[in-house]
Each structure stands twice: as C-alpha cells, then as structure tokens.
Amino acid sequence: MSHSTSRRGLLFGAAAVSTGALLAGCTSNETKDESPAADAGSAADDKPGKHVTIGFAGPQADHGWLNAINDNAKNRAKKYSDVTLEITEGSNDTAAQIGQIETLINKKVDVLVVLPADGKALTQVGLKAMRAGIPVVNLDRIFNSPQAYRCWIGGDNYGMGLNAGTYIGEKLKGKSNARVVELAGLDNLELTKQRTQGFDDALKNYPNIKKVARQAAEFTVESGQAKMAQLLQAQSRFDALWNHDDDQGVGALRAIDQAGRDDFLMVGGAGALSAFQAIKQDDGVLKATVLYPPTMAASAIDLARALGQGKGVTGMAEFEIPASITLYSAVVDKDNVDRYMPTGFR
Known part of the structure; x- marks a missing residue:
C-alpha cells in the first residue's frame, strides 16, 4: 500500500x-x-x-x-x-x-x-x-x-449497525440457530435507534440468526460493565455480541472476563485505541470494531x-x-x- x-x-x-x-x-x-x-x-x-x-x-x-x-x-x-x-x-x-x-x-x-x-x-x-x-x-x-x-x-450510524450485523452474519452464516445479543448506547438518542435499525436490517439477510436480547447502556465504562453483566446472567448461550461503543466496551469486557465467558465473538463500535489493541492481540472475544x-x-x-x-x-x-x-x-x-x-x- x-x-x-x-x-x-x-x-x-x-x-x-x-x-x-x-x-x-x-x-x-x-x-x-x-x-x-x-x-x-x-x-x-x-x-x-x-x-x-x-x-x-x-x-x-x-x-x-x-x-x-x-x-x-x-x-x-x-x-x-x-x-x-x-x-x-x-x-x-x-x-x-x-x-x-x-x-x-x-x-x-x-x-x-x-x-x-x-x-x-x-x-x-x-x-x-x-x-x-x-x-x-x-x-x-x-x-x-x-x-x-x-x-x-x-x-453513518445506520451504516455502523449494518456493517456490524453483516460482519457477524458472515461469521455465523454456517451455524444453525445462531443467537446474538446487542449492547446499545443511550436509548433516548436518535443515533442509537439508527445503529440498532442498521443491525436488525443486516440480520434479516441471515435467517439462521436470531437476536435474543438487547440492553441499553450509557456510553460509559461503568454502564457497559453493569449492563453486560445483566446480559451475561440472562443469556447462558449466545454466539455474538454487538456493542455500540468502544468506551462502554471497556466495561463490557471487564464483565465478560469476570464471568469467565469466551464462547462468543464481540464486535465493538467507534474505533478506540484499546479496541484496536485488543483486536490485534487476538486473545479475547473482541474480534472487530466498526468505525465512527x-x-x-x-x-x-x-x-x-x-x-x-x-x-x-x-x-x-x-x-x-x-x-x-x-x-x-x-x-x-x-x-x-x-x-x-x-x-x-x-
């Protein structure tokens, strides 16, 4: 290049x-x-x-x-x-x-x-x-x-969701009865609704995948950790997670580590340096992030x-x-x- x-x-x-x-x-x-x-x-x-x-x-x-x-x-x-x-x-x-x-x-x-x-x-x-x-x-x-x-x-908030959903869909397209969960941002923001809509629209192209849970966090480390802990407790099995924001993703990853879970792939959002470093290291659940x-x-x-x-x-x-x-x-x-x-x- x-x-x-x-x-x-x-x-x-x-x-x-x-x-x-x-x-x-x-x-x-x-x-x-x-x-x-x-x-x-x-x-x-x-x-x-x-x-x-x-x-x-x-x-x-x-x-x-x-x-x-x-x-x-x-x-x-x-x-x-x-x-x-x-x-x-x-x-x-x-x-x-x-x-x-x-x-x-x-x-x-x-x-x-x-x-x-x-x-x-x-x-x-x-x-x-x-x-x-x-x-x-x-x-x-x-x-x-x-x-x-x-x-x-x-x-492009809609595009974030669309590309995250497409990436997950391609990774799971060979798996029957695949389950995904979503850790959204602030639900009172239009951008959060657009990100979710793009994600849902992308998943329509993969009939083998079902979104089984969604939690809204607040774009903060603390809220990411708390809401991810709730998702993990409620969902004993899922194959992929889309997290709308890499800042709250720091907290989500803490909750995932505390729960000892590594049975799914995670896609983040925005493009934080910490997310890039984790993706490069490739020894955890975070495999990709979609840029904003x-x-x-x-x-x-x-x-x-x-x-x-x-x-x-x-x-x-x-x-x-x-x-x-x-x-x-x-x-x-x-x-x-x-x-x-x-x-x-x-």
Missing part, C-alpha cells in the same frame, strides 16, 4: 466516500505536527493561501470520542500556516454553547465548525452565523435546517479552510465543496487493524 493511499484512507476511516477522499487546500505546508491524527489524510493543494480564521465549537469532551474530536481539530489546524483556530472551551449546556458561538460570530471569524451538543437546540445560532455571512461546517450532530449550515460532515471516525473533525477543518479560501474538492468537477459528506463505517479486524491504529482514540 502506497503512503498516499494509506493517508487518504485514514482521513475518512476508509476510502469509501469519493467526494471526501481529497479536499482542496488540505495538506501540510510550513507548519508541521507529527501526531498521527493530524497526519491522517491529505489533499492535492498544499500551497499556503488566503489566511482563514476558523471558529470551532463543540460539546464538553467528557467522552473519549469527543476528546479525540477536539484533538483532531487542533492538530489539523496546526498543519496550516494560513489557518488560525479559535476553539471554545466546550459545553453540554445549550445556552452556554450558543453563547460561545455568538462570541465567535461577534469576532467575525471567517468560517465556523460546530459540533452541537444538541443539533435541534442550536439550529438558530447556525442560522444566525449563516445570515452574518459566516459559512458553517456542521459536524456530526445535524442542525434541524439545511439553511443553518453550508456543509455537513459526519458519521473522530478524524471527521480534521476533515471539517479542511472543509472550513477550503470554504474560507473559495476552493472546492480536488478530483471533482464542481467549483464548490459538497453540501454533505457521510463517512464510511469501515470494519476493523485483525487483517487491517495496523492501518487504523494511528487513528485510535484514548
């Missing part, structure tokens, strides 16, 4: 979205940062251009994935001598995050990158920025109105820079960047884990 191919693949978790594979104005120039996340991905236009001030506002980094979002944004911005990043402290309080974004609007930043704690609640401030002539890159959690952003980039790549924040900085410089996406005929980019939920197992290891988050 060539160096350039590996870097493009790392940018999006898989080289599956042709519109996002190469972003104009998105490579390193004079300023270098050596962190793997910052170096994950590249594009054709590496010449410094018009200076762009990018305002970045996200929720509080109270979860490994969200912390990785912030790190990816900061490290990506460091690569460019023509980018200044104004990053807010981050808050899960809607009013506080709106206030932070309004401050960035008042500072007259050139472009905004926003990962809203609540997309619906922050739609109005997205509209305010756009009306003020500040293009908004809406990251992951989507605003209610397409008028509130210029470009949306994010993960935090490198999307690095790509959002690329998109914001391109917007600020009036550029499009290299490799596409259009002068403008796309209105939306959905990243691919690649399956990472022992065969390809080395490729993705640099993108793993802690």
Whole structure:
C-alpha cells in the first residue's frame, strides 16, 4: 500500500466516500505536527493561501470520542500556516454553547465548525452565523435546517449497525440457530435507534440468526460493565455480541472476563485505541470494531479552510465543496487493524 493511499484512507476511516477522499487546500505546508491524527489524510493543494480564521465549537469532551474530536481539530489546524483556530472551551449546556458561538460570530471569524451538543437546540445560532455571512461546517450532530449550515460532515450510524450485523452474519452464516445479543448506547438518542435499525436490517439477510436480547447502556465504562453483566446472567448461550461503543466496551469486557465467558465473538463500535489493541492481540472475544471516525473533525477543518479560501474538492468537477459528506463505517479486524491504529482514540 502506497503512503498516499494509506493517508487518504485514514482521513475518512476508509476510502469509501469519493467526494471526501481529497479536499482542496488540505495538506501540510510550513507548519508541521507529527501526531498521527493530524497526519491522517491529505489533499492535492498544499500551497499556503488566503489566511482563514476558523471558529470551532463543540460539546464538553467528557467522552473519549469527543476528546479525540477536539484533538483532531487542533492538530489539523496546526498543519496550516494560513489557518488560525479559535476553539471554545466546550459545553453540554445549550445556552452556554450558543453563547460561545455568538462570541465567535461577534469576532467575525471567517468560517465556523460546530459540533452541537444538541443539533435541534442550536439550529438558530447556525442560522444566525449563516445570515452574518459566516459559512458553517456542521459536524456530526445535524442542525434541524439545511439553511443553518453550508456543509455537513459526519458519521453513518445506520451504516455502523449494518456493517456490524453483516460482519457477524458472515461469521455465523454456517451455524444453525445462531443467537446474538446487542449492547446499545443511550436509548433516548436518535443515533442509537439508527445503529440498532442498521443491525436488525443486516440480520434479516441471515435467517439462521436470531437476536435474543438487547440492553441499553450509557456510553460509559461503568454502564457497559453493569449492563453486560445483566446480559451475561440472562443469556447462558449466545454466539455474538454487538456493542455500540468502544468506551462502554471497556466495561463490557471487564464483565465478560469476570464471568469467565469466551464462547462468543464481540464486535465493538467507534474505533478506540484499546479496541484496536485488543483486536490485534487476538486473545479475547473482541474480534472487530466498526468505525465512527473522530478524524471527521480534521476533515471539517479542511472543509472550513477550503470554504474560507473559495476552493472546492480536488478530483471533482464542481467549483464548490459538497453540501454533505457521510463517512464510511469501515470494519476493523485483525487483517487491517495496523492501518487504523494511528487513528485510535484514548
């Protein structure tokens, strides 16, 4: 695999979205940062251009994935001598995050990158920025109105479930009366419902497989351990487990170890470094994880820079960047884990 191919693949978790594979104005120039996340991905236009001030506002980094979002944004911005990043402290309080974004609007930043704690609640401030002539890159959690952003980039929750279910289905397709269980995330989130729907739809293609139990956890180590213990106690036999989130998967693996169970395969979700390491070691139940790549924040900085410089996406005929980019939920197992290891988050 060539160096350039590996870097493009790392940018999006898989080289599956042709519109996002190469972003104009998105490579390193004079300023270098050596962190793997910052170096994950590249594009054709590496010449410094018009200076762009990018305002970045996200929720509080109270979860490994969200912390990785912030790190990816900061490290990506460091690569460019023509980018200044104004990053807010981050808050899960809607009013506080709106206030932070309004401050960035008042500072007259050139472009905004926003990962809203609540997309619906922050739609109005997205509209305010756009009306003020500040293009908004809406990251992951989507605003209610397409008028509130210029470009949306994010993960594919349905695709996570679909790819996890397909991977499990292929592993169990020769087994009669196969049984699977699901350890979901927060059930009040739409993304959790989408992940479950994708998983269920994939399993429809494997009539030999039945989902016999589902528990919802809370994306935390503690909840993962507690809910997995309940699943193990209730289900004396099953052949596969899909866990929606690698952070809560740390707790799930503890419960599995405590129960002395190794009679099934486990697939995780998101792409934590601990999951990659366990997959590579290959001495436990965790055999794969489906990506929800935090490198999307690095790509959002690329998109914001391109917007600020009036550029499009290299490799596409259009002068403008796309209105939306959905990243691919690649399956990472022992065969390809080395490729993705640099993108793993802690």
